[in-house]
Amino acid sequence: MATQAQVKAFINKIAPIAQAKASGRSEWSLPSVCIAQCCCESAYGTSLKMKNANALLGIKVGKSKVHFGQAWKDKAYSTQTKECYDGKTYVNITDMFRAYDSINDAIEDYFDMLASCSRYKGCLNQTDARACITAIKNGGYATDPAYVTTIMSIINKYNLTQYDSVMTGKSSNGTVARATVRYGSRGADVTYLQQQLNAKGYNVGSVDGIYGNKTLAAVKVFQADNGLVVDGIVGPKTYEKLQNS
Numbered sequence: 001m002a003t004q005a006q007v008k009a010f011i012n013k014i015a016p017i018a019q020a021k022a023s024g025r026s027e028w029s030l031p032s033v034c035i036a037q038c039c040c041e042s043a044y045g046t047s048l049k050m051k052n053a054n055a056l057l058g059i060k061v062g063k064s065k066v067h068f069g070q071a072w073k074d075k076a077y078s079t080q081t082k083e084c085y086d087g088k089t090y091v092n093i094t095d096m097f098r099a100y101d102s103i104n105d106a107i108e109d110y111f112d113m114l115a116s117c118s119r120y121k122g123c124l125n126q127t128d129a130r131a132c133i134t135a136i137k138n139g140g141y142a143t144d145p146a147y148v149t150t151i152m153s154i155i156n157k158y159n160l161t162q163y164d165s166v167m168t169g170k171s172s173n174g175t176v177a178r179a180t181v182r183y184g185s186r187g188a189d190v191t192y193l194q195q196q197l198n199a200k201g202y203n204v205g206s207v208d209g210i211y212g213n214k215t216l217a218a219v220k221v222f223q224a225d226n227g228l229v230v231d232g233i234v235g236p237k238t239y240e241k242l243q244n245s
Helices: 004-022 031-041 048-052 103-116 118-123 129-141 147-157 160-168 188-199 213-225 236-244
Strands: 076-083 091-098
Touching: 004 031, 004 103, 004 160, 004 188, 031 103, 031 129, 031 147, 031 160, 048 076, 103 118, 118 129, 129 147, 129 160, 147 160, 160 188, 188 213, 188 236, 213 236
Parallel strands: none
Antiparallel strands: 076 091
C-alpha cells in the first residue's frame, strides 16, 4: 500500500503531465479523471510491473493492436488481472498490456484512445468528472461494477478537479483564458505556468505560484525555443504554445 508521501509525490508528478496532454486538443477528457485512473490502476505508482513498463493505465494491447496516435511503440507486457463480465463474479485472466518508453507516452496514448474510439465519445469535452468517468466505464474501459465509485472517491479525496481548470476554463476559440503574468506575479495562473513548464522539461523548481527568478529563466528559454519574443511576459501567445506544444 502506498504511503501518504508516495501518494502526494505521485499526484504531483502525474497532474502536470495529464494537464499538458489534455490541453491543446479539440476533443479532450478531464485531467482529474486521468490522474485518478493512474492512481487506481498503478497503486499510486507502486506497482512494479506497471512502473517498469511506464504503464500507469491498464490499457490492453488488443487483438488488432491499434495505434490511437504515435505514443505507443508496440511494446507490451503480460500480467494477470481481474475482470467482472456478469456484474457480480470476478475472474482472473492473463492478458497483454501496453508498455511505453515514458510516462508521458502512456498518458498521451490514453488521451489519444479516448479521442479516437467512438465508444468513448460521451466522455469528450465533458466538464463533470462523474459523467466523464461514467462514459469511459460504459464505453468498455473497465468491467468492475464499482469502477466509477472508486475513481470518484479518489478524485474527491485528493481534490483532483482542481486540475481541470486547464480544460473547463477554455474560451470560445479553444484556448484557456488566463491573466498575463510576469516577474513578480503570484496566483493560480503562475501555478499553472509552473506546472506546464515543469511538465515540458523547463525546470522552475517548486510549484509555488510565485513568479521568481527560476520561473523567469524557464519562461525565457521556452520562449526562445518556440520562436516567441523573449521578454519573460506570459500572455496569449506564450500560453497558446504551452497548451499546444
